Amino acid sequence: MAENTGLRARDLATKLRVTEAELVAAQIGHCATRIEAHPDRLMPAVCTLGEVMALTRNDSAVHERTGRYETFHPGAHAAMVLGAEIDLRIFPSSWVHAFAVTNQRDAGPSRSLQVFDASGDAVHKIYPRDGTDLAAWDRLVAALATGDRSDRLVPAARQDVEPPRSRPEKTEELRTAWARMTDTHQFLRLVSRMKMNRLGAYHIAGAPFAEALAPGALNNALIACSEGAIPVMVFVGNRGCIQIHSGGIETLKAMGPWQNVLDSRFNLHLRLDHVAETWLVEKPTKRGPALSIEAFDARGGLILQLFGMRKEGAEDTDAFGDMTRALPRLPKSPDEA
Known part of the structure; x- marks a missing residue:
């Protein structure tokens, strides 16, 4: 049709x-x-x-x-497909x-x-x-094939995107717990336990944990990673699936509001005009800090995460970190200055 x-x-x-x-x-x-x-x-x-x-x-x-x-790992709450190129996190309830x-x-x-x-x-x-x-x-x-030949489907009501949820009175507790993390996967459990969400925690954590970047910083980062051949991990997801690209970004082509990665085995199509907030986030791990650039829409929905790529058994380079240090930050408010 x-x-x-x-x-x-x-x-x-x-x-x-x-x-x-x-x-x-x-x-x-x-x-x-x-x-x-x-x-x-x-x-x-x-x-x-x-x-x-x-x-x-x-x-x-x-x-x-x-x-x-390649390898599928089932799970009641979360499942995974782990392969050299197809890398998914799956949430079966969706x-x-x-x-x-x-x-x-x-x-x-x-x-x-x-x-x-x-x-x-x-x-x-x-x-x-x-x-x-x-x-x-x-x-x-x-x-x-299920054998169901009905040509009608009754959708359930959409779940609203949760706006930023912070608890400023718990800022120091958040920072202390954040500093003690040893794995990035601990983060969502941490903020949930404090009755916050991801973006709400970023709003109050402050540097070095979360820094607000200026408009255009995400596009600057994509261009810098392409020009500098910096390997990255690109996460894009929805309620039911997160898909991850690990490797380089080669060919960028902007078309109207879209920035596009047009490589032979990886394509990304990104609406830059939907990006309302961009954050540089640092999470402690056993292997050292994990840096990410994370973009959110005007409702508070997560659009994309961009990490520096780490290879098991290889010495980490700081090319991604060097790139992030050059990204423009949002001016601090008088209260923060």
Whole structure:
């Protein structure tokens, strides 16, 4: 359907005032088949497909990575796909609806596997590439087809993005606990225990833990990493999936409000005009400080995280840290000066 309008499915759904999952469900019996959505069923089958393109997005960033789905680690709350190129963190409760879609084009059939959350928003999508085993793809669809031929889907209400939540009276307690961290994964548990959230904690922590960067700093960082061949980890996610690129950024091309990474196996499409806040964040680990640049939209939703890439068993270089020291900060308020 979307292919015949010239619009991307997400944009067509918005134009029609339906969710993207409703738009796909309307094609059941024509070019869409309902398949099992739970990652414990879907991911082992995807691991048989060979080389594909994985896509995860939110409202402001699209992350596309070509590679193989390798080792799948199931988990009730969080699961993982760990591979040299496809690297995912999966939250199974948001994998609610899934479809195999085949659209006929002049150049041949266009296939995809598409997963959506309860509200009908895309969680994760998979597209074939030249190295994809299409016979394995067909076996996946046949094995996971649910038999449900309903072309209707009733989405649940969307969960609102939580705005920054701080507790200024706990600033010193936050800073003390932050300084004692030994792993970045401890951070969200720490701020949750204090009844704050990520962005709220950044608002009150202060340097060296969190520094507000000036508008444009994220784009400056992408350009600097590209020009300086600085290896990075780029995290883009939504409620159901986080997708990670580890490696270089080579080709940047700005188009209107979008900044784009257009490399052979990694593409990133980023709406710079959606970035309302950018923070430079430092978290202690056993291997030394982990630095990240983190961008948020006007609602407080996390758009993207950019980390310096570390390789196991290799000496860390400080190229990413050197780059971050040159980024412009927001002017301090009179109270902070």
